Amino acid sequence: MAKFLIFTPSYDEKSGGVVVLHKLCHVLNELGYSSYLFPYAYTYEINRFNFFKNVFNFLKWSVFTSIKGFKTNSNFKTPVYKGSIDNLDDFIVVYPEVVFGNPLRAKNVVRWLLHQPGFHEKRFYFSSGELIFKFNSAIKDFSFPGSCTSPNELKVIHYPLEYYNLSNASKNRSGYAYCIRKGKGKAFIKDHSGDILIDNLSHEEVSKIFKKVEFFVSYDTYTAYSIFAVLCGSKSIVIGDEGVSEVSWYPNQDDRHGLAYGFEKIKWADDTKNLVLPHIQNEINKVSDSVNAFAKESIDYFGLVKI
Structure with a gap:
């Protein structure tokens, strides 16, 4: 039975990429799919030239995460996965494009391009057999050998319109x-x-x-x-x-x-x-349909069955 696992950093309202990763998990659960968050761990390409630097970064990231804890949005349905990662064959794991490789060693991998591959980290490493989704039309056409890029976009947006509106806006603007x-x-x-x-x-x-x-x-x-x-x-x-x-x-x-x-x-x-x-408002109304189409396409692609 297919389940979804979203590999994401702790919730941060100031990071659009993080917000939509959490929102994807929420919408999947709202639609009746079984979906969980998995706390993001920084991934590295280790070689003899960067070994000590990346060991230091790993320790820094681990300490930072343990101190800050993993945050979720209390208004979202986003349970955090607590099970074993030894066998994730029933899961479809969703990685944003910044994740290097397949750290969870998942069998079924979706790569969600929230930005151009390589933009943030100046390198990327995906694997064959992945199903790739672009976020929107701003992402350039992309393909990876042995993988499949969906013709459909996975556009999940979350605009805090309770803040961004014309209520109490100044009539005399400057600066x-x-x-x-x-x-x-x-x-x-x-x-x-x-x-x-x-x-x-x-x-x-x-x-x-x-x-x-x-x-x-x-x-x-x-x-x-x-x-x-x-x-x-x-x-x-x-x-x-x-x-x-x-x-x-x-x-x-x-x-x-x-x-x-x-x-x-x-x-x-x-x-x-x-x-x-x-x-x-039209884009917001289309989120559920976009996520539902993504879920069905992913389940079919990996030959799984919906719960």
Whole structure:
């Protein structure tokens, strides 16, 4: 009988990738599938050149995890797996693309591409026989020898709309907020010494900032905070990556509504901002169908039976 095991870090509302991994587990359980979280452990490629560095990182990660503990979202149905990993033949294990190899030695592996493979770790290592799902149209087409890439996207979103809305938004806006996040190392397009950096702030803190500033500049091209800013009434500007066109950034135009891909696109973003919330609500409504299709495809691919 098929069950799902989601390999994920501890819950962190500021990490979109972590949030959707936990949300996937929740939605699977809501749909009647048996799904569990498995605490993420950092995975390494060990060789004679990095042995001591990675031993140190392993110890640091282990100590950090033991002290902080593994957190879940109390509003989600996300039980943590407590059983043995010696025989996971009835499980479909879902790894995000950042996981190196198959640390649980699972027979049935789904690789969920939440970003371009290799973006975070500068390397990736998958294995043959995996079933690969892209998160959305922003992920470039990808295949791995011996594996199968699904034609269907697994788009799971969780937008905290209780924070990001126009309630108590200022009518007299001024100033800039900005984020770096995954855009670290990118050259600034302006002097941000007097602007507000939102990195590592809570949703409550960020939403209050978005409701009073006129502009939000993101050096991270794929963060949901760009959309959150629009929902709070800010003009949202995304600083693109070198050599990446607007269409290559998000091939689906609906995903670009309300967002200015560079300052020269502010008018277009302003003209389409009213389409953002309906699009988000439509995407939210499609999550269950997307997850159900993913579950059925995975079960069929690995020749398992639904419980």
